Amino acid sequence: MSNNQFKKGELYSFITGKASTAIGRRLQKHFKQASIEITIEQWSVLYHLWKEDGLSQQQLCDATFRDKPSITRLVDNLEKLKLVKRNASKEDRRINMIVLTDEGRELEEKCMALANTTLNEALHGVTHGQIEIAKEVLQMVYDNLK
Template sequence: MNATPPTADDLRPFPLRESLGFLLVRTALRLRLLGNTLLQEAGVDITVDQWGILNLLWEADGQTPVELARRADKDKPNVTRLLKILEDKGLVSREPDPADRRSHRIRLTEAGTSLKDQLLDLGVTCLERACQGLSRQEIATLKQLLNRVYANVS
């Protein structure tokens, strides 16, 4: 299916509340707020950003901060701050990297590992609420389109 490319008039971002950038930011902020609210209501003392780092470690434990930053699409100072918070909460630990004395490997603690099922369930709840009324195909299309927009601006 070859779609006709939009014209400059089609992309004109006014009125502001109908512009793509506004809609994306507004949606991302509300989704983050919903996630943080669900975490708080469940009595879990972490944020959505901290949840994201834990999620990456559940996928592959023992990553370096640089690897985590790249995979999370965050800058290294932000990830370093998040890791310090998670370490202070006893959810991760730092171990020297045997391959590079200047670096560390981030490992889940038993407490960090034990949160996996509960936090993944909360993530599912959050996305179910956010995607209410959308079909599986619509969700797949939305993800595909968002990834294409992201690639265009990267």
């Protein structure tokens, strides 16, 4: 029962996610133009800390769909950039609470504005209804595979 509606080239771009790759690159470009020297991967971690500061590395794994070594190294690099700090938890000494520095907090406004700009560029000419359906489909895809 292999009767999905994808022709060959479409199958390719759906699997490889060329649209989201393009969005990521555009966002990265905007960061660079604004002299914000972080990667989109680092942004994706900061994003969750801006929503809720003081997450553990494990919580960041779950939030960003990465494994533990990936988060270890992203946090390493964010620490080098002095944007976050590892605070050992007092209740459970296994846990590092990742907290934003002042410098990390200061990036939020600019970065989120650039993310919104990027999305508006990406969705130029796409109707509200189309966006709603696309979001729904991508969520279903994610749920089907998780």
